[in-house]
Amino acid sequence: MPIKVLVVDDSALIRHILSEIVTREPALTLVGAAPDAYVAKRMVQEFKPDVITLDIEMPKVDGLRFLEVMMKAMPTPVVMISTLTERGADATLRALELGAVDFMAKPKLGVAEGMAEYAALIVEKIKAAANSTLGHPTQTRCTKHASMRYTGTEKLIGIGASTGGTEAIKDVIMHFPRNAPATIISQHMPPGFTTTYAKRLDSLCEITVKEAQGGERLLPGFAYLAPGNKHVKVERSGADYRLILDDGPKVSGHKPSVDVMFNSLAEHAGANAVGVLLTGMGRDGAAGLKQMHSRGSITFCQDEKTCVIFGMPKVAIEMGGASYVKPLEALSDAILDTLESMGAGTRL
Structure with missing residues (x-):
């Protein structure tokens, strides 16, 4: 029909x-x-x-x-x-x-x-x-993580999403405490929209959310959103991680591409990173999440029931790239539990 x-x-x-x-x-x-x-x-x-x-x-x-x-x-x-x-x-x-x-x-x-x-x-x-799923609004709920038990720069969180992702990302990071590890986000969205989206997230979250400018030292308590016309990558700079912007061609049909972000986390952070792939159409991020998983990162995919479009996570799961598959409302606590269990130090 x-x-x-x-x-x-x-x-x-x-x-x-x-x-x-x-x-x-x-x-x-x-x-x-x-x-x-x-x-x-x-x-x-x-x-x-x-x-x-x-x-x-x-x-x-x-x-x-x-x-x-x-x-x-x-x-x-x-x-x-x-x-x-x-x-x-x-x-x-x-x-x-x-x-x-x-x-x-x-x-x-x-x-x-x-x-x-x-x-x-x-x-x-x-x-x-x-073929989308309607009717999964952001949950009003408490998280058990009022704060993290450590403050350090060696752990990173990478979050990627597409269709349905603006609300899913909000649901996850709204429950991050103000000293959560540095978070890098790639959401398929055109230029201009990412600026407004970052401001909206910043007004709702305990952490500080900003549109990435490039060159930033990645610090706890901050989330960096890829601008709508650039890829974001992470690179090691001595004892720190820094964010770089890449104006190269589209990857997996997108710019910013989740695969580009995840691949850089796999290369430069490895087991110190947590990868999260949320709702979205297509397959961007699936190969990158698999790469993170193979380099020792703990990786999460949003489950089918709570995805608006179960595309990107589905492909990642089929490729064997997901350590865990969780409903949207369980992801923030699962991510933070994982990071605390990794036993980070207190270096700034």
Whole structure:
């Protein structure tokens, strides 16, 4: 059965473009194109789409309000169509908190090659959304780790994610105490969005979260998020670890790539590192996690039940790269328990 898609956007041009993309894909079928939330509501009730593409900025009722109401009344996988602005990034992150599966930037018009690439990517995201798991919100819970029993720079945590990862990462690191080991994060996200995402995480976490600049000495109590157009790597610098940014080509189809980050942790930190692979479409990070595992790192994968998309962790598990497979709500304590059992010293 083709995937039923509803397009919701107040721009007639964008509705036309997205409708054409959906219509040309044999695996998809267009059930409607709504110009506002009121028409969209009727179409959702009538056609019961499998996936909705939803504009954030619409007249009368904006996309966020429509999403919030719909996810309570008739939960449906949603791919947000966002503007590449700071305001658009903030609204998109809010949409992901409300239950949207993924997001895409507004299409850039006038470049045939760019439009072909855009069409292929949005079809991929719609297909993934149709097979996603909804309804696993961030848990309000306590962790047993009010603080770590040691403070040192020799242990590192690497976290990688893609689709569904913004909320999963938040769920994990919100429960890290302020003296947790340095954490490096690669989340598939475009430039600009990572800046906003880092600020949002920083406002919610005990640890300090920042977008990586390159050259930083990795310190306890800090998390470093890969910027949306660079790979992050870790290298040894004497007794310290430092973070470097790599402007090389995409790896595993992504930049930042989780594989690049994990491979550098395997090479330079080995058994002093913990690798964590969360929800995501595709296979980025699977080979890198396997490499970490083979170099003595303890590695974790998020389980299928709590993943929005059980793609990247599934491949890593099949490759034998996971020391443990855990539900999302158990990961933070499992990671910190592992680090404490590794018996780090107190060198700064």
